[in-house]
Amino acid sequence: MIFKIAFKNIWRNKLRSWTVIMAISLGIFGGLAVISTATGLSDMRQNNAIRTYVSHIQVHDSTYLKYSGLNDVITQEKAILSFVKKHPNTEGVSTRLRIESFIQTAGGTSGVILNGINPEDEKQVTNIAEKLQQGNFLETYKRKPPILISKKLATKLNAKIKTTIQCSFTDANGLPATGVFKVVDIFSTSNSMYDEVNAFVRLEDLQAISSIYGSHEIAITIKDEEQVESFREELIAHFPEQHIASWRGIAPELGYADKMMDLVMSIFLVIIMLALAFGIVNTMLMAVLERKKELGMLISVGMNKRKVFWMIVWESIFLSLIAGPLGIIASYLAIQFFGTYGIDLSFAADGLRSVGLESVIFPTLNTNYYILISILVVSTSILSCIYPALKALKLNPAETLRTA
Amino acid sequence: MIQANNIHKTYNDGKVQVHALRGIDVEIKEGEFTAIVGPSGSGKTTLLNIIGGLDAPTLGEVHIGDTNIAQLSENELIDFRLNHIGFVFQSYNLIPVLTAKENVEFLMLLQKRDEAERNERTTKLLKAVGLEDQINKKPNEMSGGQQQRVAVARALASKPDFVLADEPTANLDSKSTANLLDIMLRLNDEENITFVFSTHDQRVIDRAKRVITVEDGKILSDETK
Ligand SMILES: Nc1ncnc2c1ncn2[C@@H]1O[C@H](COP(=O)(O)OP(=O)(O)O)[C@@H](O)[C@H]1O
Ligand SMILES: [Mg+2]
Numbered sequence: 001m002i003f004k005i006a007f008k009n010i011w012r013n014k015l016r017s018w019t020v021i022m023a024i025s026l027g028i029f030g031g032l033a034v035i036s037t038a039t040g041l042s043d044m045r046q047n048n049a050i051r052t053y054v055s056h057i058q059v060h061d062s063t064y065l066k067y068s069g070l071n072d073v074i075t076q077e078k079a080i081l082s083f084v085k086k087h088p089n090t091e092g093v094s095t096r097l098r099i100e101s102f103i104q105t106a107g108g109t110s111g112v113i114l115n116g117i118n119p120e121d122e123k124q125v126t127n128i129a130e131k132l133q134q135g136n137f138l139e140t141y142k143r144k145p146p147i148l149i150s151k152k153l154a155t156k157l158n159a160k161i162k163t164t165i166q167c168s169f170t171d172a173n174g175l176p177a178t179g180v181f182k183v184v185d186i187f188s189t190s191n192s193m194y195d196e197v198n199a200f201v202r203l204e205d206l207q208a209i210s211s212i213y214g215s216h217e218i219a220i221t222i223k224d225e226e227q228v229e230s231f232r233e234e235l236i237a238h239f240p241e242q243h244i245a246s247w248r249g250i251a252p253e254l255g256y257a258d259k260m261m262d263l264v265m266s267i268f269l270v271i272i273m274l275a276l277a278f279g280i281v282n283t284m285l286m287a288v289l290e291r292k293k294e295l296g297m298l299i300s301v302g303m304n305k306r307k308v309f310w311m312i313v314w315e316s317i318f319l320s321l322i323a324g325p326l327g328i329i330a331s332y333l334a335i336q337f338f339g340t341y342g343i344d345l346s347f348a349a350d351g352l353r354s355v356g357l358e359s360v361i362f363p364t365l366n367t368n369y370y371i372l373i374s375i376l377v378v379s380t381s382i383l384s385c386i387y388p389a390l391k392a393l394k395l396n397p398a399e400t401l402r403t404a
Numbered sequence: 405m406i407q408a409n410n411i412h413k414t415y416n417d418g419k420v421q422v423h424a425l426r427g428i429d430v431e432i433k434e435g436e437f438t439a440i441v442g443p444s445g446s447g448k449t450t451l452l453n454i455i456g457g458l459d460a461p462t463l464g465e466v467h468i469g470d471t472n473i474a475q476l477s478e479n480e481l482i483d484f485r486l487n488h489i490g491f492v493f494q495s496y497n498l499i500p501v502l503t504a505k506e507n508v509e510f511l512m513l514l515q516k517r518d519e520a521e522r523n524e525r526t527t528k529l530l531k532a533v534g535l536e537d538q539i540n541k542k543p544n545e546m547s548g549g550q551q552q553r554v555a556v557a558r559a560l561a562s563k564p565d566f567v568l569a570d571e572p573t574a575n576l577d578s579k580s581t582a583n584l585l586d587i588m589l590r591l592n593d594e595e596n597i598t599f600v601f602s603t604h605d606q607r608v609i610d611r612a613k614r615v616i617t618v619e620d621g622k623i624l625s626d627e628t629k
Binding site for chain 2: 001005008009011303304307398
């Protein structure tokens with residue numbers, strides 16, 4: 001009966017109830033929209049980093065990481081490659097020979113890491129191939145061995161496509177070595193620091209010049225991102241002598257961004273809940289004051305205060321039970337839709353690219369957030385109707401009935 | 405039986421003290437049909453509120469049956485009202501979102517009576533007040549007279565010892581007033597229901613069996629016809 005009266009009471013002032021319901025659901029919608037867009041952005045940043053230069057897992061020789069010795073190639077390269085290639089969860093694997101080198105053109109000099117790669121393999125792991133001006137990923141060249149440099153480096157060296165570049169370093173035997181390459185294409189990723197110090201050449205060219213017939217780095221991407229850590233553990237178990245790291249270890253700053261996101265989301269949730277609380281307190285207070293006489297009559301004829309209290313509490317629970325699902329369903333639909341089709345922000349594309357983002361954002365939200373929001377909405381509405389409900393209990397029946 | 409002894413009530417209205425009741429002694433027995441009359445401001449509502457346990461006297465005691473109601477806690481007093489006293493007010497008697505039937509049933513639900521008893525009693529009471537064809541109407545779909553009749557039925561639903569009605573006919577036209585009085589008198593005659601009601605309407609006073617006149621918070625006269 002208390003339920004029934006409470007439920008019917010909500011509809012006595014339809015306009016007000018709907019206003020509150022809409023306000024609450026809009027609040028939930030707005031909050032979840034911001035959170036899911038921010039999550040989408042953060043995911044995109046993370047994915048961009050993984051796809052352009054971090055990859056999911058990297059393998060190095062343990063000593064190479066400490067001293068960057070040219071001779072510290074990965075000793076178990078063949079075994080690792082065959083293991084990884086056989087693994088059902090492997091998406092791509094690329095071996096790299098990395099040599100610090102001094103490079104110069106007629107127009108300038110710089111220090112750079114030459115990455116000797118196999119273009120076909122590298123394409124499976126990173127998307128540098130998609131970031132080229134002309135799409136020549138070291139595949140087409142004439143006599144001189146090809147090199148890819150970044151736009152940033154090109155500016156510094158005053159180089160263009162077809163510019164000849166000379167690279168000098170110390171080879172495996174401690175002797176000076178020099179290679180002459182021709183720029184065949186220019187890339188640019190979203191990470192300018194990375195761009196500045198990395199250049200790509202063909203693995204066999206670099207091996208020939210340096211006389212190092214091996215590689216320093218194996219980069220792996222896997223199909224199911226959730227299993228990065230278990231994949232890594234599997235690798236460690238098989239190849240305990242190698243240094244094997246996942247993207248979280250290689251680029252911890254990507255994880256810090258996640259922590260920041262959590263903070264931002266908590267702040268947003270607090271704001272949503274405060275708005276919700278304010279709405280409920282306001283509405284229920286009005287509902288109580290407006291119905292003073294009726295509440296006084298109910299207490300007079302024998303409805304005890306506990307029941308009066310629960311009647312008010314149920315009224316606000318009903319309000320939030322209508323508003324909560326409404327807001328959550330609307331958010332869910334919107335997030336599903338935009339998560340699939342993306343939010344096109346191409347009008348701001350330049351700005352976004354400069355901070356490592358693309359112009360189409362795909363919002364996404366963890367299911368836990370929906371559950372969290374539902375629990376928060378209901379508990380906030382219960383908490384915030386306590387004050388109005390206590391107000392109702394303080395009513396003196398004789399007084400309320402008297403005032404005409 | 406209601407016994408009120410030496411009832412004083414003083415309101416502190418800001419700086420001014422209002423002596424609404426100044427020493428009232430009254431005894432009301434089962435089966436009475438008593439009108440409390442007097443001009444506006446004489447203390448009728450205050451007296452009924454104190455007898456009904458809605459307000460506490462500044463001085464004096466009210467006994468209902470064997471109970472000194474001053475000794476009940478707030479919650480006990482609410483339960484006592486539920487089980488022993490029926491109330492009819494001048495207005496705002498009914499829960500607007502419920503039908504006539506549900507309004508009558510309401511107190512029995514609070515009393516946790518079973519469904520069969522509730523249904524039987526609701527039907528009987530609504531019939532007794534002549535509203536058997538209005539059971540599913542909401543208060544705002546009924547006339548003022550009909551609403552007061554539902555209120556009388558509601559007051560009786562909890563099987564109270566007596567019914568207190570503060571100016572129950574004040575908002576009614578003469579036809580509805582006569583009709584409500586007919587019903588109350590019949591219930592008094594046939595079912596021995598005790599009614600105590602306040603009024604300043606002469607036509608209502610004429611039909612009371614006992615008339616207590618108050619003025620300035622004192623009993624001026626007390627006549628039983
Ligand atoms: N809450 C209150 N505060 C101050 N004065 C009051 C209050 N309630 C009633 N009074 C005063 O007490 C007197 C009796 O009022 P009341 O019992 O309502 O009389 P009646 O019902 O006969 O019109 C009046 O003078 C009224 O103004
Ligand atoms: Mg009065």
